[in-house]
């Protein structure tokens with residue numbers, strides 16, 4: 001407890017709310033982390049500065065998560081955890097910029113179901129959902145189309161809602177439409193996608209030779225012994241970028 005702050009409040013006879021507040025907020029100078037959450041406002045916190053408890057605001061759109069937690073300054077996106085449970089509320093109003101409802105956050109795209117915006121200090125960066133996924137505003141992430149209300153089925157599947165569609169020039173990946181929703185698929189090892197019959201077939205076809213590349217990592221356990229294990233990698237093949245992104249994050 002901050003005895004000093006309470007006494008000051010009482011002497012000054014400030015609003016009873018402030019007194020109630022000071023009676024509940026732990027003194028950050030008496031904690032090991034020297035930072036404590038505000039007891040009423042989830043987007044405010046108290047830090048011990050030169051022996052004094054000083055109140056701070058989280059960056060606009062973020063709420064206090066704890067020292068060294070969250071995405072920046074100990075603050076996080078409110079939907080990432082139960083940071084802001086009743087009776088705590090976010091008190092600072094949103095500061096919007098183009099594409100951003102708040103200065104920090106992840107927001108839906110105005111015209112596209114496969115795109116969304118990440119906002120950092122009011123600067124929006126357009127992001128793309130891959131692999132037939134759509135942006136889910138509730139989950140703040142890319143999700144299967146059937147979980148995303150209000151987004152039409154993908155135009156890829158307009159021609160045949162349950163057909164296969166070639167993926168660019170890829171010889172082993174293709175889209176499989178299921179009820180109008182596309183799923184990214186890969187032909188079984190040693191087969192290639194035939195753009196004419198829209199099926200996986202034994203190569204060669206007009207566009208695709210017998211595969212000479214090694215399989216992708218997730219296929220390795222299916223690879224039978226005796227199959228050619230060429231030193232050439234398949235990394236220059238079409239990638240959806242997911243695995244690469246995760247690897248980068250680990251560094």
Ligand SMILES: *[C@@H]1O[C@H](CO)[C@@H](O)[C@H](O)[C@H]1NC(C)=O
Nearest residue numbers: 059072073103120121122123
């Ligand atoms: C956020 O942007 C404003 C101006 O747009 C700038 O003054 C401020 O320093 C930025 N804050 C951070 C944490 O980058």
